[in-house]
Amino acid sequence: MPEEFDASKPIYMQLAERINKRIIRNELKSGEKLPSVREMAVQSGVNPNTVQRTYSELERMGIVETRRGQGTFVTENKEVIKRIRERLKEEMMSEFVRNMKELGFTLDEIIAFLKDRRQKGEGI
Structure with missing residues (x-):
């Protein structure tokens, strides 16, 4: 498909x-x-x-x-794969934070949300 x-x-x-x-x-x-x-x-x-x-x-x-x-x-080459992983993480996390800030959330609110989700065991 x-x-x-x-x-x-x-x-x-x-x-x-x-x-x-x-x-x-x-x-x-x-x-x-x-x-x-x-x-x-x-x-x-x-x-x-x-x-x-x-x-x-x-x-x-x-x-x-x-x-x-x-x-x-x-x-x-494990180093190449590690670099890809780090680059993708950086891109995705930067986009997430940028989107959240555009919605008016502060960095502290974003971190608190992630910690809360982690404590609840919701896949984070």
Whole structure:
């Protein structure tokens, strides 16, 4: 089933972010082979050229490596994966705090809310 994409951001970047998140969640493990360009295109409902651009961008970033005749694999470099995780955390937390501040919440209120949710065992 084709995936949904945000029209305001290039599809190849959205695919790259989705792959990064799967790596962080350990759904894609170090050294694991990614689907072929054609398979990923069919799964995502996008043009194979878009997937190729996604894989090229991920390779440029050191997140995946292409082995001639074998395919594209998730890096085995734990430091690269750690950097991805930290970057995504920073981006998501910054956006969360920015959104909450736009709604008028102070940083102390945000922290109190998170602590309260944690004490209640609500997934935080």
